Amino acid sequence: MSSDSVTTPTNFIRNIIIRDLETGKHDQIVTRFPPEPNGHLHIGHAKSICLNFGVAAEFGGRTNLRFDDTNPLKENEDFMLAIMEDVRWLGFEWDGLFHASDYFQQLYDYAVHLIRTGKAYIEELTAEEIRAYRGTLTEPGQNSPFRDRPAEESLDLFKRMKAGEFEDGTLALRAKIDMASPNINMRDPVVYRIRNASHHRTGNEWHIYPMYDWAHGISDAIEGITHSLCTLEFEDHRPLYEWFLENIPAPSMPRQIEFSRGNLDYTVMSKRRLRELVEDGRVSGWDDPRMPTLAGLRRRGFTPEAIRAFWADMGISKADSIISMSVLENAVRNDLNVRAPRTMAVLDPLKVVLTNYPEGETEWLDAPVHPQNEEMGTRQVALTREIWIEREDFMENPPGKYFRLKPGGEVRLRNAFIVQCNEVIKNDQGEVEELRCTFDPETRSGMPGASRKVKGTIHWVSAVHGKPVEIRLCDRLFTVPNPLGEKGRDYREFLNPHSLDVICNAIVEPAVAEGTAGDFYQFERTGYFCHDNVDSKPGKPVLNRIVTLRDSWARIEKEIAQGKR
RNA sequence: UGGGGGAUCGUCUAGUGGUAGGACUGCGGACUCUGACUCCGCCAGCGGGGGUUCGAAUCCCUCUCCCCCAGCCA
Numbered sequence: 001m002s003s004d005s006v007t008t009p010t011n012f013i014r015n016i017i018i019r020d021l022e023t024g025k026h027d028q029i030v031t032r033f034p035p036e037p038n039g040h041l042h043i044g045h046a047k048s049i050c051l052n053f054g055v056a057a058e059f060g061g062r063t064n065l066r067f068d069d070t071n072p073l074k075e076n077e078d079f080m081l082a083i084m085e086d087v088r089w090l091g092f093e094w095d096g097l098f099h100a101s102d103y104f105q106q107l108y109d110y111a112v113h114l115i116r117t118g119k120a121y122i123e124e125l126t127a128e129e130i131r132a133y134r135g136t137l138t139e140p141g142q143n144s145p146f147r148d149r150p151a152e153e154s155l156d157l158f159k160r161m162k163a164g165e166f167e168d169g170t171l172a173l174r175a176k177i178d179m180a181s182p183n184i185n186m187r188d189p190v191v192y193r194i195r196n197a198s199h200h201r202t203g204n205e206w207h208i209y210p211m212y213d214w215a216h217g218i219s220d221a222i223e224g225i226t227h228s229l230c231t232l233e234f235e236d237h238r239p240l241y242e243w244f245l246e247n248i249p250a251p252s253m254p255r256q257i258e259f260s261r262g263n264l265d266y267t268v269m270s271k272r273r274l275r276e277l278v279e280d281g282r283v284s285g286w287d288d289p290r291m292p293t294l295a296g297l298r299r300r301g302f303t304p305e306a307i308r309a310f311w312a313d314m315g316i317s318k319a320d321s322i323i324s325m326s327v328l329e330n331a332v333r334n335d336l337n338v339r340a341p342r343t344m345a346v347l348d349p350l351k352v353v354l355t356n357y358p359e360g361e362t363e364w365l366d367a368p369v370h371p372q373n374e375e376m377g378t379r380q381v382a383l384t385r386e387i388w389i390e391r392e393d394f395m396e397n398p399p400g401k402y403f404r405l406k407p408g409g410e411v412r413l414r415n416a417f418i419v420q421c422n423e424v425i426k427n428d429q430g431e432v433e434e435l436r437c438t439f440d441p442e443t444r445s446g447m448p449g450a451s452r453k454v455k456g457t458i459h460w461v462s463a464v465h466g467k468p469v470e471i472r473l474c475d476r477l478f479t480v481p482n483p484l485g486e487k488g489r490d491y492r493e494f495l496n497p498h499s500l501d502v503i504c505n506a507i508v509e510p511a512v513a514e515g516t517a518g519d520f521y522q523f524e525r526t527g528y529f530c531h532d533n534v535d536s537k538p539g540k541p542v543l544n545r546i547v548t549l550r551d552s553w554a555r556i557e558k559e560i561a562q563g564k565r
Numbered sequence: 566u567g568g569g570g571g572a573u574c575g576u577c578u579a580g581u582g583g584u585a586g587g588a589c590u591g592c593g594g595a596c597u598c599u600g601a602c603u604c605c606g607c608c609a610g611c612g613g614g615g616g617u618u619c620g621a622a623u624c625c626c627u628c629u630c631c632c633c634c635a636g637c638c639a
Contacts, residue, residue, distance in 0.1 A: 070639080137635060209637095211638085320631075320633095413598090
């Protein structure tokens with residue numbers, strides 16, 4: 001309704017929190033972001049980060065970063081460090097930094113409590129047997145023969161498990177709940193398993209490690225988390241989350257609330273698939289600029305501001321969704337349009353000689369850094385007799401709507417003057433090799449004659465001052481919107497062969513070649529580009545295309561090609 | 566033929582009994598020394614069927630479709 005007022009978009013979780021504050025259920029809200037350090041964060045995680053940190057900040061609460069490091073086989077320090085870097089880069093700072101492994105002793109003590117109260121037992125069935133006893137989706141499970149063993153016996157076994165007396169997989173601690181429950185999670189879930197493995201934080205201290213369901217809820221309770229926000233697949237686990245906390249002397253009672261993941265089209269968004277792409281060498285790493293990982297997006301040149309704005313726009317709900325990539329692209333264009341310095345760069349150079357311009361002369365022209373923001377100042381652009389223009393800005397036999405250079409035609413050189421094409425020089429293969437043009441000195445930018453109108457304006461770079469750079473044209477990783485949704489086909493079949501096209505000899509204004517990692521620009525009429533934070537080196541600049549500019553000519557051109565115009 | 570969730574323009578999302586709104590996309594136009602930006606306009610939706618009501622996206626019944634769960638993963 002309110003179109004002219006900027007309000008924080010609401011969602012069902014925010015509404016719950018507002019109510020909890022109003023009713024006095026909580027004085028302060030506490031959330032947490034709980035990644036498992038077994039891979040890199042992706043833009044879907046950013047949704048959760050923005051939600052958890054955002055909603056706590058809005059209501060003066062706190063947010064912890066807690067690593068869910070209960071599986072030493074898959075987790076490590078490197079992932080942990082990378083995750084912290086990603087969260088900070090996104091623009092958030094945690095109040096407390098914790099690890100589930102910080103609570104291993106308490107988790108153990110609570111398990112002892114559960115055994116003592118007759119609500120857990122040591123299982124001797126093998127994993128396969130447990131599966132067989134569990135029943136199916138439509139048939140109830142059967143009680144384990146070890147289910148009713150004396151608590152003392154279980155306690156003794158549990159202590160010996162902890163002491164490292166048993167091999168992996170031989171015993172397990174199970175909660176005694178209900179083998180006939182229609183919710184399979186309640187059919188005596190495993191609470192602890194034996195893993196004689198070294199943990200990246202606790203070393204060889206433990207031989208048993210808690211399962212997610214046990215560790216997560218209790219960790220939340222220990223930290224006084226008020227709202228434990230997670231994704232939809234944990235909805236079935238909520239009864240278990242609550243059962244555990246109700247059956248131990250829990251220090252607090254957090255509430256788990258589920259929301260839907262945020263998927264994007266033309267990519268994949270699970271750590272498992274992303275890991276496969278990395279390990280199969282389909283991409284150069286977790287930070288490949290085509291990856292939807294935060295490391296990849298950062299390297300590509302996406303800004304944290306754009307990603308935050310994107311998720312703020314998207315909102316939170318419980319409906320499964322695959323968001324159109326165009327929405328993300330819009331968010332980054334909106335952000336970069338305001339902030340990116342403008343510059344001219346020629347991606348596919350075609351030489352132009354200005355025949356009436358003196359040889360050997362260089363003239364420095366003033367050009368605005370940003371046409372809508374004078375405060376960003378001006379830059380000097382070198383003009384010489386020989387310049388490069390974009391090959392696609394010249395056509396020998398153009399269609400009617402073509403506003404760029406053509407034989408005998410006129411066009412404005414951005415920030416300079418109007419030129420006319422007099423001669424087209426071709427090589428033996430008949431390819432256009434060079435254009436001979438004359439310029440009209442009266443039409444120089446800033447002079448009275450500059451008001452003369454021509455249809456088109458094109459960008460250019462001095463052939464003597466321009467610097468060569470490598471440019472990586474990043475595009476969508478897959479050729480279909482939902483690579484995982486193509487029945488009977490492997491998603492890798494749909495990898496886009498042109499997701500990363502490399503241009504070795506693009507020409508840029510000298511200042512761009514001097515840029516350093518992370519510097520971004522708008523190449524006028526082309527798109528937004530950013531110095532690659534890994535491969536761009538002094539003397540050997542490499543820039544990634546973050547996103548193209550919107551291009552209405554491309555649509556017209558396509559329609560012409562299809563004979564619609 | 567178990568349990569848990571979800572269906573609102575092409576996409577995402579508001580709306581919780583009183584004219585279905587926004588963003589993105591698309592289309593048309595204005596402006597333009599970026600075919601960008603900006604501005605204006607347009608197209609487009611309550612999964613189906615019943616019921617309650619003066620009035621239903623919203624309440625009730627029913628049907629359909631989609632997602633998740635049978636790890637000693639998270």
